Amino acid sequence: MTRNLRQQASDALTASGHYLWSGWGSLASLGIFLAIWELTAQQLGPLILPTPIEALTTLRGLFESGAAWPEIAITARRALAGFGLSVVIGSLLGLAAGVSMTASMMARPIITVLVGMPPIAWLILALLWFGAGDGTPIFTVFIACFPIIFVGAMQGTRTLDGQLKEVARMFGLSTWMKLTDVYLPHVVSYLFPAWISALGMSWKIVVMAELLSTEDGIGAALAVSRSHLDTAASMAWIVALVGTLLAIEYLLLEPLKRRVESWREFASSSN
The missing domain is CATH 1.20.5 (Single alpha-helices involved in coiled-coils or other helix-helix interfaces)
Known part of the structure; x- marks a missing residue:
């Protein structure tokens, strides 16, 4: 002991x-x-590309004036809403498709179309369907991230080792133990990279959608700074966007990933 x-x-x-x-x-x-x-x-030169200090100084001014937090919160809400929908729906449908060979074959051409469809095309359609508001960026993020997560969930289910299933059956593991100790850790090892890739894409797409379809959020702020030829403000908003994304990935997803995948290190040490 x-x-x-x-x-x-x-x-x-x-x-x-x-x-x-x-x-x-x-x-x-x-x-x-x-x-x-x-x-x-x-x-x-500063007109083309300001220095990091100039961008950070401008960003600090935006925070001190109270202009930064509302725009960041609006963009984060839209990006996370679309990302969350894609995680839930894409993961569930991907798992279902991975279990059934027929469903997997039927889903393949649809996923190919979704992957090949450029986000700007979805954005135009979303503008026609939802108008200028939250619905357009949220839908565009969802439909762009969905195929990435779907494929990750499907591949995680399809590649589950058959011998591992047989060992679990021979030892008489309960359904809950099979799910938590055998199936889930393997599937999650495929899902997490897909989630992280989709998270990064969601931030890029939501800003593009805001720039073209809304009057608030970081994308709209970038449109204003562009019209004013304020490169320092543009870079400041970009730094705020990237900083928010990194904070979510390293403070939320990365610790969760290490916690979920700790079973691998424990299994290796036990052997």
Whole structure:
């Protein structure tokens, strides 16, 4: 028992070290990006590309004036609403299609069409259907993210090891244990990359939709700054957008992913 506790403590320490190291790697890549941005801005001038300091100073002014938070909240609400719908519906339908070969074959051409359809086309249709309001960006995000999540869920179900199912049956595992200890961890390992990819896409698409169809949100703010030829404000809004996306991914999805997938490390240490 003492040996197992020591092993678990060692595994936890190793996992923490890997997490910290990945954080340093992310900070290093961010530093390199900022350095390249700074050098490029110095060559092009503030009218074409402001420096990181100028963009951050402008962003700070937007926060101090109270103009930033409402726009960020509106964009985040729309992006997360469309993303949440795609996660729920895409995951459930993908799991169902993965279980049934017939459903999988029937869904393939539909998913191909959805993947090949450019988001701008969906945006035009959404404008005709929903008008200028929340419905247009939310629907555009949903329909663009749906096929990514659907394919991830379907592939996770289709690739489940048949021998693993047989072992679970031989040991007489209950349906709940099969679901939580055998099926779910494997499927989640496919779902999480799909969710993260869809999350990044949702932010890009919602800003595009806002720019063309709404009067509020970060996309609308970008349209205003563009009309005023205010490059610093444009870059400030882009920094706010990217910062919000990174915060959601690293503070919400990444810890959840590590918690759900910790079964792999535990299984390896047990063996």
